[in-house]
Amino acid sequence: NAGVTQTPKFRILKIGQSMTLQCTQDMNHNYMYWYRQDPGMGLKLIYYSVGAGITDKGEVPNGYNVSRSTTEDFPLRLELAAPSQTSVYFCASTHGNQPQHFGDGTRLSIL
Amino acid sequence: AQKVTQAQTEISVVEKEDVTLDCVYETRDTTYYLFWYKQPPSGELVFLIRRNSFDEQNEISGRYSWNFQKSTSSFNFTITASQVVDSAVYFCALSGRNRDDKIIFGKGTRLHILP
Numbered sequence: 001n002a003g004v005t006q007t008p009k010f011r012i013l014k015i016g017q018s019m020t021l022q023c024t025q026d027m028n029h030n031y032m033y034w035y036r037q038d039p040g041m042g043l044k045l046i047y048y049s050v051g052a053g054i055t056d057k058g059e060v061p062n063g064y065n066v067s068r069s070t071t072e073d074f075p076l077r078l079e080l081a082a083p084s085q086t087s088v089y090f091c092a093s094t095h096g097n098q099p100q101h102f103g104d105g106t107r108l109s110i111l
Numbered sequence: 112a113q114k115v116t117q118a119q120t121e122i123s124v125v126e127k128e129d130v131t132l133d134c135v136y137e138t139r140d141t142t143y144y145l146f147w148y149k150q151p152p153s154g155e156l157v158f159l160i161r162r163n164s165f166d167e168q169n170e171i172s173g174r175y176s177w178n179f180q181k182s183t184s185s186f187n188f189t190i191t192a193s194q195v196v197d198s199a200v201y202f203c204a205l206s207g208r209n210r211d212d213k214i215i216f217g218k219g220t221r222l223h224i225l226p
Contacts, residue, residue, distance in 0.1 A: 033213075042202060042218035050201060060211070090156065099146060102156040 023091030134203030
């Protein structure tokens with residue numbers, strides 16, 4: 001049972017490049033979330049999904065897009081990378097208000 | 112609106128001391144859930160506890176204990192006889208009763224256990 005798997009673990013991007021952060025869970029959870037954690041700060045919700053085909057904005061959605069074509073996958077896309085998007089990104093999944101299972105995070109640097 | 116406040120940004124204690132991390136929450140829901148997560152220096156997020164708003168019994172798990180008081184909207188976390196391995200950032204979180212409710216995290220408390 002892998003839980004929540006995020007790839008890649010590390011990535012360096014140049015300003016203006018695009019990339020997709022992958023997130024997959026094998027627990028058949030309906031709810032999936034993307035957070036960013038800036039250095040020394042707490043978690044900020046970017047986007048979330050309550051099921052396949054349904055996504056909604058969180059606290060800091062600007063500059064990001066998501067899709068949820070399957071229950072398992074919830075990719076996060078950065079279209080035009082900016083230095084302000086340098087952060088650690090966490091994906092999480094859960095059943096409703098059960099504890100969230102987190103991936104190990106993706107450390108992203110925009111230079 | 113829901114809100115979680117962890118007023119202690121950073122705490123340092125000497126090993127073997129007891130330490131309490133404060134968490135104060137705001138919600139209009141009568142049914143809600145509270146959580147604590149640990150983020151060690153390696154960066155992963157580890158679930159510690161989930162508490163239903165109707166269960167005000169204190170919980171103890173080894174050196175960890177949690178004090179839930181609805182009267183003061185607090186859900187404090189105490190580590191007894193702290194150890195260096197307890198050094199981490201600890202997050203308190205809140206979610207509503209509905210399955211669609213998001214989990215709201217506090218900003219976290221960075222705990223340093225000094226040898």
